[in-house]
Amino acid sequence: MFCAGIDIGSTITKIVIANRNEVLASVVQRTGAQHRRRAHRVMEDALTQAGLATSDLDYIVATGYGRINVPFADAQITEITCHMRGVSWLDPDVRTIIDIGGQDCKGIKVKDGRLDDFIMNDKCAAGTGRFFEIIAKVLGIDLEEIGPLSLTSKNPAEISNLCTVFAEQEALSRLSEGVPIADVAAGIHRANASRIYGMVRKIKIEETVAITGGGAKNSGLCHSLQERLQLPVFIPPEPLITGALGAALIAGEKAARVGGPGLAALKKHRRWDAATFFSDSATQAAMQPTNSQHSHMG
Amino acid sequence: MVIAGLDIGSVFSRAVVMEENAVVSMTLRPTGGNFRKAVAGLWRDIRTMRIDPLDIDVMGACGLGATFIDRPFMKIAELSCLSRGVHFILPDIRSIIEVGNQYSRVVRINADGKVTDSMASEKCAAGSGRILQVIANVLGIGLEEFGPLSEQAGRPAKFTTNCAVFLETEAISRVAEGIPVPDIIGGLHHTLTAKIAGMVKRLKISGDCAMTGGGAMDSGLTRTIESEVGLRLHVPEDFMLASAIGAALIAAERDKAAVAEDAMASLQ
Numbered sequence: 001m002f003c004a005g006i007d008i009g010s011t012i013t014k015i016v017i018a019n020r021n022e023v024l025a026s027v028v029q030r031t032g033a034q035h036r037r038r039a040h041r042v043m044e045d046a047l048t049q050a051g052l053a054t055s056d057l058d059y060i061v062a063t064g065y066g067r068i069n070v071p072f073a074d075a076q077i078t079e080i081t082c083h084m085r086g087v088s089w090l091d092p093d094v095r096t097i098i099d100i101g102g103q104d105c106k107g108i109k110v111k112d113g114r115l116d117d118f119i120m121n122d123k124c125a126a127g128t129g130r131f132f133e134i135i136a137k138v139l140g141i142d143l144e145e146i147g148p149l150s151l152t153s154k155n156p157a158e159i160s161n162l163c164t165v166f167a168e169q170e171a172l173s174r175l176s177e178g179v180p181i182a183d184v185a186a187g188i189h190r191a192n193a194s195r196i197y198g199m200v201r202k203i204k205i206e207e208t209v210a211i212t213g214g215g216a217k218n219s220g221l222c223h224s225l226q227e228r229l230q231l232p233v234f235i236p237p238e239p240l241i242t243g244a245l246g247a248a249l250i251a252g253e254k255a256a257r258v259g260g261p262g263l264a265a266l267k268k269h270r271r272w273d274a275a276t277f278f279s280d281s282a283t284q285a286a287m288q289p290t291n292s293q294h295s296h297m298g
Numbered sequence: 299m300v301i302a303g304l305d306i307g308s309v310f311s312r313a314v315v316m317e318e319n320a321v322v323s324m325t326l327r328p329t330g331g332n333f334r335k336a337v338a339g340l341w342r343d344i345r346t347m348r349i350d351p352l353d354i355d356v357m358g359a360c361g362l363g364a365t366f367i368d369r370p371f372m373k374i375a376e377l378s379c380l381s382r383g384v385h386f387i388l389p390d391i392r393s394i395i396e397v398g399n400q401y402s403r404v405v406r407i408n409a410d411g412k413v414t415d416s417m418a419s420e421k422c423a424a425g426s427g428r429i430l431q432v433i434a435n436v437l438g439i440g441l442e443e444f445g446p447l448s449e450q451a452g453r454p455a456k457f458t459t460n461c462a463v464f465l466e467t468e469a470i471s472r473v474a475e476g477i478p479v480p481d482i483i484g485g486l487h488h489t490l491t492a493k494i495a496g497m498v499k500r501l502k503i504s505g506d507c508a509m510t511g512g513g514a515m516d517s518g519l520t521r522t523i524e525s526e527v528g529l530r531l532h533v534p535e536d537f538m539l540a541s542a543i544g545a546a547l548i549a550a551e552r553d554k555a556a557v558a559e560d561a562m563a564s565l566q
């Protein structure tokens with residue numbers, strides 16, 4: 001039984017194709033402005049990777065903030081449920097998940113494999129991936145460099161502002177005072193770690209803590225968070241795809257529940273539309289009439 | 299006695315020179331990200347007005363970059379400077395809304411121009427004049443065009459966030475959706491006004507109120523605040539210089555008090 005989970009985040013789109021509990025393919029791409037086009041694109045790439053055709057997929061679950069823009073999905077499930085499911089499958093001992101996305105940050109509590117509580121910040125850019133994108137630009141380095149660079153600091157700079165706009169200014173004035181880039185980066189990571197910790201603490205942090213999302217790829221942020229948490233931390237080998245993985249697992253369960261005849265009916269009604277246009281220009285042309293449907297995705 | 303007041307802000311630097319309680323010279327220039335250069339520029343401006351900076355007897359200063367001033371001065375709290383300056387320009391006004399680049403603040407003052415109550419949105423850029431500048435950059439227009447353009451707003455665009463960073467993203471989305479520029483600016487004015495209205499209500503301000511800071515340049519914002527919060531706003535002609543004037547006046551008063559104290563001490 002082949003199932004897919006597709007997670008359209010604000011910044012990155014992820015997809016996982018699984019055969020029951022075995023991951024066959026996973027693809028990660030930048031979302032960009034056109035959600036539908038990206039959904040088709042990652043699906044095409046993942047199918048190629050898995051050596052499957054669209055008709056082989058029994059059930060597809062879409063999640064993430066762009067989940068309603070996946071016309072071929074059989075169900076839409078919130079990313080909180082999917083993250084929990086994906087992380088619990090990777091490590092059943094996880095009780096607290098800290099998911100640091102491109103434009104939001106979530107704390108998720110897991111109890112007996114079920115969702116216990118969650119907290120979320122999508123109102124303020126502090127503590128989200130966006131913050132690091134902006135600061136990396138100020139420091140004149142790539143986003144991937146900011147974490148490792150911060151770990152070389154012996155004397156982290158004091159960054160008192162949590163507002164991204166003000167912290168950007170503060171980072172600039174520290175640099176003009178001659179503070180080394182690594183120290184500014186370390187200060188930035190500390191400030192964000194304490195902001196994230198302060199939020200997640202409200203749902204009572206329990207062992208084991210998992211860090212997922214793009215933030216988990218930032219070694220400096222993980223280090224600062226661990227300093228605050230003083231608890232063992234589990235970072236999945238592929239922290240970006242836990243939501244898509246969870247979605248694929250849930251898709252597997254749903255497919256088993258629906259059963260053969262139901263699945264055949266689902267497949268028949270699945271809307272692949274533009275998915276068959278696999279060349280870039282053709283996809284673009286095919287997407288033109290549906291452009292207006294993106295407008296409500298702010 | 300020649301007194302001077304400097305206000306070195308994050309966006310603009312200003313200086314006023316006063317004599318006998320009257321402004322004799324004033325200058326305003328962009329800070330341009332370098333406080334030291336901005337201060338040097340102010341001295342140059344003052345010299346071109348045929349005033350020798352050495353003739354200044356007392357100097358007061360405020361603003362983010364005041365520490366970069368290379369001549370003796372008294373550092374005075376920004377809030378006191380703003381209140382004293384507005385009181386000097388508009389003696390009958392008892393409340394002030396300042397929309398600056400770093401934060402917005404609402405102040406109540408008494409008949410002496412002293413602060414009695416105040417609130418500021420200082421934790422983050424939401425609610426500050428900075429968001430006007432951020433959106434101006436997105437739209438590729440100047441802040442001074444906001445007022446006239448917003449007059450043409452039909453249905454103000456909806457913004458779901460106050461965060462300056464996310465507002466920028468939303469503004470870009472609105473532009474991509476084809477929403478007209480006046481409606482985007484109109485929506486922004488509503489968002490900013492809602493934030494300021496909260497502070498105005500908590501300080502129980504009504505009636506006449508002064509408006510200062512870079513945000514006062516935006517006539518669309520003042521109009522929105524007037525209609526939605528129900529205030530009569532007065533934008534002084536020299537609204538950008540209010541704090542500099544206040545700094546000069548307070549420095550002169552403190553100097554006078556110190557001189558008197560010295561005289562008393564020498565008598566004893």
